[in-house]
Amino acid sequence: MTAAAEVFFEQGYAATSIDSIIERTGGSKRNIYKEFGSKAGLFIALVSDTADEVLDALSDDGSRGRDLTEQLVGYARQLTTVYMSARLVGLLRVVMAEAIRFPDLAAAFYERGPGRAAARLVEILEEAKERGEIAQGDCQMAADQFCGMLRDNVHLQVVLGLRPALTTAEIEASATAAVRIFLDGIRVDASARPEPNDQ
Amino acid sequence: MTAAAEVFFEQGYAATSIDSIIERTGGSKRNIYKEFGSKAGLFIALVSDTADEVLDALSDDGSRGRDLTEQLVGYARQLTTVYMSARLVGLLRVVMAEAIRFPDLAAAFYERGPGRAAARLVEILEEAKERGEIAQGDCQMAADQFCGMLRDNVHLQVVLGLRPALTTAEIEASATAAVRIFLDGIRVDASARPEPNDQ
DNA sequence: GATTAGTGGTACTGACTGTTACCGTGATTT
DNA sequence: AAATCACGGTAACAGTCAGTACCACTAATC
Numbered sequence: 001m002t003a004a005a006e007v008f009f010e011q012g013y014a015a016t017s018i019d020s021i022i023e024r025t026g027g028s029k030r031n032i033y034k035e036f037g038s039k040a041g042l043f044i045a046l047v048s049d050t051a052d053e054v055l056d057a058l059s060d061d062g063s064r065g066r067d068l069t070e071q072l073v074g075y076a077r078q079l080t081t082v083y084m085s086a087r088l089v090g091l092l093r094v095v096m097a098e099a100i101r102f103p104d105l106a107a108a109f110y111e112r113g114p115g116r117a118a119a120r121l122v123e124i125l126e127e128a129k130e131r132g133e134i135a136q137g138d139c140q141m142a143a144d145q146f147c148g149m150l151r152d153n154v155h156l157q158v159v160l161g162l163r164p165a166l167t168t169a170e171i172e173a174s175a176t177a178a179v180r181i182f183l184d185g186i187r188v189d190a191s192a193r194p195e196p197n198d199q
Numbered sequence: 200m201t202a203a204a205e206v207f208f209e210q211g212y213a214a215t216s217i218d219s220i221i222e223r224t225g226g227s228k229r230n231i232y233k234e235f236g237s238k239a240g241l242f243i244a245l246v247s248d249t250a251d252e253v254l255d256a257l258s259d260d261g262s263r264g265r266d267l268t269e270q271l272v273g274y275a276r277q278l279t280t281v282y283m284s285a286r287l288v289g290l291l292r293v294v295m296a297e298a299i300r301f302p303d304l305a306a307a308f309y310e311r312g313p314g315r316a317a318a319r320l321v322e323i324l325e326e327a328k329e330r331g332e333i334a335q336g337d338c339q340m341a342a343d344q345f346c347g348m349l350r351d352n353v354h355l356q357v358v359l360g361l362r363p364a365l366t367t368a369e370i371e372a373s374a375t376a377a378v379r380i381f382l383d384g385i386r387v388d389a390s391a392r393p394e395p396n397d398q
Numbered sequence: 399g400a401t402t403a404g405t406g407g408t409a410c411t412g413a414c415t416g417t418t419a420c421c422g423t424g425a426t427t428t
Numbered sequence: 429a430a431a432t433c434a435c436g437g438t439a440a441c442a443g444t445c446a447g448t449a450c451c452a453c454t455a456a457t458c
Contacts, residue, residue, distance in 0.1 A: 012296055014213035017415060028436045029417080039416065068386075097211055097296030099359045106359040114352050125385075134385040138376065141353075142385055145377055148351030153313050153343035156350075160298045160305040177337065178344055185384035186324075186333045186341055187267075216445060227406045228447080238446065 001025050002087075005046040009090025013043055013098050040102075047094065047105055054087045055113040068128050069179060072146075075124070076175035079117060080150050084158060084165040092159060118143045134183075142182075149178045200224050201286075204245040208289025212242055212297050239301075246293065246304055253286045254312040267327050268378060271345075274323070275374035278316060279349050283357060283364040291358060317342045333382075341381075348377045 004025045008016050018029060018039060036042040058079060065071035082088055091109070099106035121143040128134045154174070157163045166174065202224045207215050217228060217238060235241040257278060264270035281287055290308070298305035320342040327333045353373070356362045365373065 010299060012211065012213055014211055015300075018417090019415080022436095026436085030419095030437090031435070033417070093295050093298070096292050096358055099292070100209060101214075103360060107361055110356060110359055110361055114355055118352050133387060135387050137385065141373065141376055142380060144352035145348045145373075145380060148347045148349065148354070149344045150347065151350060151355075152347030153317050154340075155347070156313055157309060159295055160309055161302060162306055162309055174340065174344075177340055181341060181344060181384065182380060183384045183386040184388075185380065185382045186336065187382040188332060188334050189383075217447085218445075221406095225406085229407090229449095230405070232447070 002050065004042070005050045006090065008043060008046060009087075009094050012094060013101070018042075043098075044102065044105060047091065047102075048108065050087060050091055051095075051109050051112060054082060054085065054091060055109075055116070057082050058113060058117045068124075068133055069183060071124055072179040072182065073175055075121060076146075076150055076178050077171060079147070080155075080166070080171045080175055081168075083151060083155055084171065086165070089159050089165070114147060118147050121146060146178070146182050149182065150175075152178075201249065203241075204249045205289065207242060207245060208286075208293050211293060212300070217241075242297075243301065243304060246290065246301075247307065249286060249290055250294075250308050250311060253281065253284065253290060254308075254315070256281050257312060257316045267323075267332055268382060270323055271378040271381065272374055274320060275345075275349055275377050276370060278346070279354075279365070279370045279374055280367075282350060282354055283370065285364070288358050288364070313346060317346050320345060345377070345381050348381065349374075351377075 004021050007021050007024055011020070018032060021042075022029065022032070032042060036045055065074045095106055095109045118140070122139050125134060125139040125143055129136065129139060152174075154163070154166065158165050203220045206220050206223055210219070217231060220241075221228065221231070231241060235244055264273045294305055294308045317339070321338050324333060324338040324342055328335065328338060351373075353362070353365065357364050
């Protein structure tokens with residue numbers, strides 16, 4: 001149940017008691033232990049399920065656009081939306097916190113989530129590179145850094161609970177700005193400055 | 200003592216017992232409670248001290264370079280070095296995990312750390328904008344996203360314990376690549392493609 | 399040398415928690 | 429209708445832990 005996962009996400013693994021989960025979800029200890037075996041098993045199952053559910057939304061899309069800009073904006077829009085969702089914020093918090101105690105969980109989370117998303121982006125970039133649209137260079141590193149742009153300081157503030165998640169309009173603005181920088185940079189080349197583009 | 204902070208960073212707040220801290224640091228409960236009052240007080244003091252210590256290294260530098268590229272590379276190099284340090288990785292983990300329980304700590308961490316670093320970067324960008332070197336646009340957003348590039352997927356893997364921290368050489372490569380993308384983008388402009396630059 | 403202050407260590411208490419066992423109830427099956 | 433099963437709720441057990449109190453020792457002060 002997703003409600004059980006919320007308790008772990010809010011309070012953390014160690015601070016969450018089985019009783020507090022039952023308070024929120026109903027059911028009995030008997031069946032929790034029958035199905036999951038232990039608190040750790042319950043935690044792993046809940047995190048894995050949530051991760052599957054949330055992260056599968058990452059690997060659907062991104063390539064629907066016609067040209068590279070549209071592809072990347074679509075990709076950034078979707079990735080940012082997922083990163084801003086309450087589910088993923090909680091997941092990120094708890095997986096980071098318990099990465100040492102549950103290394104397998106951390107690895108599974110990364111591979112199914114950010115890793116797979118970056119791999120998809122690498123494909124997009126490799127194709128663009130073959131078409132000659134982007135410069136030669138390390139596509140993996142560029143993809144990783146682009147993903148980082150989407151987990152920017154604003155996202156960090158959301159994860160730290162310092163500000164509410166971005167609205168769709170804000171996500172759109174952030175995604176287009178990120179793609180713009182990623183593709184063209186912010187520098188005004190002195191040799192080719194046709195007009196100051198302010199959009 | 201920095202050793203006490205390590206215990207919190209490794210195990211998390213709830214999973215760390217006062218006894219386990221004393222095991223590592225020596226001393227007695229008596230004096231811990233005399234000085235810090237409670238476990239939460241100890242935690243806040245340790246995290247605050249560590250944050251001050253580590254994050255002050257963020258706001259020193261960055262503007263030593265002569266031109267914008269050098270400034271940004273220096274900034275990125277230093278920020279990435281700090282972000283990759285074991286101290287900051289542990290700090291990040293525990294602050295994220297306990298952001299709900301200790302919101303003041305999360306706010307203080309952000310403002311003294313990523314917030315201040317981004318503010319410094321905004322200054323650099325605003326100056327460059329006045330000089331006409333970079334395009335008109337939201338410098339705050341650009342700075343936030345640039346900081347995100349430095350907390351890229353590789354950094355996430357480090358935080359999740361999936362790979363060791365970057366070496367200085369790798370940091371250098373990552374920093375220069377990030378600045379290159381940030382300033383000029385990865386696109387090869389079809390109208391001005393003198394030669395494919397592969398470096 | 400005696401006294402006092404401060405420290406490390408240990409024991410204790412009360413509360414909490416993971417885990418197991420037990421009891422009562424309602425539904426399903428034969 | 430009887431019996432079996434599945435489930436929720438409660439209790440019990442064992443271990444841990446925050447926080448307090450106490451004891452022994454050392455060092456400094458008078």
